[in-house]
Amino acid sequence: MAEKMELNEVEVWDGNMAASQAMRQAQIDVVAAYPITPSTPVVQNYGSFLANGYVDGEFVMVESEHAAMSGCVGAAAAGGRVATATSSQGFALMAEVLYQASGMRLPIVLVVVNRALAAPLNVNGDHSDMYLGRDSGWIQLDGFNPQEAYDLTLMAFKIGEDPEIRLPVMSHQDGFITSHTAENVRPLSDDEAYEFIGEYPMVNPMLDLAKPATYGVQTEEDWHFEHKARQHHDLMTKVFGKVEEVFDAFEKKTGRRYNIVEKYMMDDADVAIVALGSTVETAIMVAEKIRKEQGIKAGVVSPRLFRPWPYEKIVEALSGVKAVACLDRSSPNGAFGTLYNEVAASLYQSDNHPVVTNYIYGLGGRDFTVEHAEEIYKELAANAEAGKPTTPLQQFIGLRGPKLSFY
Structure with missing residues (x-):
């Protein structure tokens, strides 16, 4: 059982800490990560939480961002609540696996600390990586400050994991301008945050040997079209209502209102x-x-x-x-x-x-x-x-x- 962290009514957090605290409160089963500026502190903080007993899960250090998202896909398919973070070139290296995650309907949460894509090399923020992911089949939420980075990362779990949605979610924030700027943040307590998100609803977990499941099967022309059409249909018809439902529930919990x-x-x-x-x-x-x-x-x-x-x-x-x-x-x-x-x-x-x-x-x-x-x-x-x-x-x-x- 993980230790509870005592939080003040108002904390002074930058956007990276805000996102990593939301991830901690979600009690993620697996974080597979390869750090990259300016998102490094998100997974670094999470690793510290785990080492200090505040998380009852696994932190998997991998050799690249492609491997990080691949690890997340495997853990999510096995039946776990999964998340990671990245930026820029790391996001680009993940791109192949982003489509795998959405096509398999795995509700992974990805904190994206937006940063310019090279060349020329630049570690500062713009929206090149956000736009790169626009057709990957992921839900994309955008925060404007550390408070919103915290709130939206919490809500990302509840949105993506809903049994009617089952899609991965990106929680975006601006590199350095948001990620490294400390502002007042009003967090929920650990118990309130976990109660809001809820227990992880497993769907066809691969580790349930009594009910074997296959992920990422090859379809070719037989069913590929229908599969992608269904994914698009659910994005365009089901997600809006679910997002509004979660925004409404969050307003009742915190008094903070978000709109699509x-x-x-x-x-x-x-x-x-x-x-x-x-x-x-x-x-x-x-x-x-x-x-x-x-x-x-x-x-x-x-x-x-x-x-x-x-x-x-x-x-x-x-x-x-x-x-x-x-x-x-x-x-x-x-x-x-x-x-x-x-x-x-x-x-x-x-x-x-x-x-x-x-x-x-x-x-x-x-x-x-x-x-x-x-x-x-x-x-x-x-x-x-x-x-x-x-x-x-x-x-x-x-x-x-x-x-x-x-x-």
């Missing part, structure tokens, strides 16, 4: 920034400022659930605006940004057709400043008044040297 799509000052907004991660808090602050100082009716929209994509809720959130800026913290490498593409595709089928522009920002950890957000809102106001783009459809903001823009 977060909206800030959108009731009367003419213009809106759509963003992910820690950038959202900066955008909110600037929207409040620019409303008071310049009378621009600015708002902010952020998908809390990035996969499955909440098409209908994005359309509803942006139903009254005249101009939208989609902020992508990832190099698009010859295209519009991923968030832009998702939002533009959603709005194309809606009754409202605002001007939609794309800003690439913050690559490799470059700061997104108040001045950047103010510039974007001013350009949005001009687009809204003109009813058409007054600036290029895609811009790199905060770039040293000549300003780059396209389309």
Whole structure:
């Protein structure tokens, strides 16, 4: 039996500690891990918890991130509650096995501390790895600060393990900006957290020799199509309701409210920034400022659930605006940004057709400043008044040297 940890009502944790505490409270059976910056402290902390008797489980040190997710797949198929953490190149090395986990319907939790992909080598945060995983069949949740990293990691277990869902879940946070920044976090007690998540519901465990089960079978053209169609169907029809159900239960437990799509000052907004991660808090602050100082009716929209994509809720959130800026913290490498593409595709089928522009920002950890957000809102106001783009459809903001823009 694991020791209980006495926690204060308010702890000062960075995002990595917040996520590792949520993992500890879930009483995971197996963590298979290969550390990589900036997610290293997540599994390092967990290893310390195990060594000090706070976890009754196994910590498996492996030779690569590919092996880490492979170990998680094996442990989950055997019937265990399983989790790990990674970033950037490690996430890329895991990519092959991510599809195995989702295709086998194994509810593994993966804490992703978002970081740029090389080359050039960079250990700081952007959303390249988040976007890399968008089609892997995993549910993707996004936290904006350490409190949300803790809350969403706890909720990830409850969402993914539900018998009607049985899908793996990523809990994202921004590298260094969230993962290494200490803030006040209000945790649940160990008993409250475990009671909220619940006992792990085993489904067809491979170690149940009385009921043999096979995972990852070869299907070829006979059943592959049907299998993937069912997985997509469940993502797009069952997950939204389950996420809302868990968000509701968490609000009753803690008073903290989460929504599939977060909206800030959108009731009367003419213009809106759509963003992910820690950038959202900066955008909110600037929207409040620019409303008071310049009378621009600015708002902010952020998908809390990035996969499955909440098409209908994005359309509803942006139903009254005249101009939208989609902020992508990832190099698009010859295209519009991923968030832009998702939002533009959603709005194309809606009754409202605002001007939609794309800003690439913050690559490799470059700061997104108040001045950047103010510039974007001013350009949005001009687009809204003109009813058409007054600036290029895609811009790199905060770039040293000549300003780059396209389309």
